Amino acid sequence: MVCHQAIATDNPAVRELAAMAPGSRIRWERVYQVPDYVFFSHGEHSKAGLDCVTCHGPVASRTVLDQEISTNMVACMNCHAERKASVECFLCHDLGQ
Ligand code: HEC
Ligand code: HEC
Numbered sequence: 001m002v003c004h005q006a007i008a009t010d011n012p013a014v015r016e017l018a019a020m021a022p023g024s025r026i027r028w029e030r031v032y033q034v035p036d037y038v039f040f041s042h043g044e045h046s047k048a049g050l051d052c053v054t055c056h057g058p059v060a061s062r063t064v065l066d067q068e069i070s071t072n073m074v075a076c077m078n079c080h081a082e083r084k085a086s087v088e089c090f091l092c093h094d095l096g097q
């Protein structure tokens with residue numbers, strides 16, 4: 001609620017959130033999710049200066065989210081090639097047993 005004490009306070013979903021008892025579970029539907037055999041972390045991507053918009057589209061102007069940008073392997077590889085980041089298999093996959 002840190003952000004939503006001030007932002008979009010009239011939005012019905014935000015009102016619902018505000019009315020919830022502290023500590024209760026929020027229904028969370030994943031929109032972006034890579035399979036569990038893929039390693040992904042936001043940290044290094046943020047450090048590399050990539051904006052949220054690059055991978056998630058213009059979320060700031062949406063009230064309901066959809067997957068607008070693909071996160072399949074081709075999408076990862078294309079940007080890695082463009083930005084001269086590694087495209088070695090083991091970067092994103094654990095090749096151990
Ligand atoms: C390089 C691409 C990339 C960038 C940049 C990026 N994300 Fe993500 N984001 C992803 C991927 C891929 C996933 C899925 C991760 C997973 O399944 O573990 C994800 C997942 C998420 C999720 C969970 C989504 C869900 O459906 O539950 C949130 C929230 C999120 N990102 C917010 C952000 C924010 C905020 C920023 C900017 C500060 C950002 N992301 C920047 C690629 C990116
Ligand atoms: C828009 C560009 C872009 C996209 C899309 C992108 N990456 Fe990256 N990624 C980078 C850059 C740039 C780096 C190098 C960061 C550095 O080391 O300075 C990086 C680094 C990484 C690393 C090594 C750093 C770490 O976090 O351990 C992994 C793993 C990785 N990316 C996984 C993925 C996966 C998986 C996807 C797709 C779901 C993806 N990336 C999509 C730009 C991108």
Ligand code: HEC
Pocket residue numbers: 034035038071072073076077080086087088089090091092093
């Ligand atoms: C930058 C990250 C990244 C790198 C590097 C990468 N992959 Fe992937 N890979 C992914 C992601 C993300 C997926 C999941 C694709 C999806 O959800 O559509 C995936 C999926 C796969 C799959 C499953 C495909 C399927 O249809 O079930 C195989 C096999 C695979 N990768 C092999 C490789 C091999 C071999 C290499 C090295 C040549 C490699 N990957 C390099 C990110 C990466």
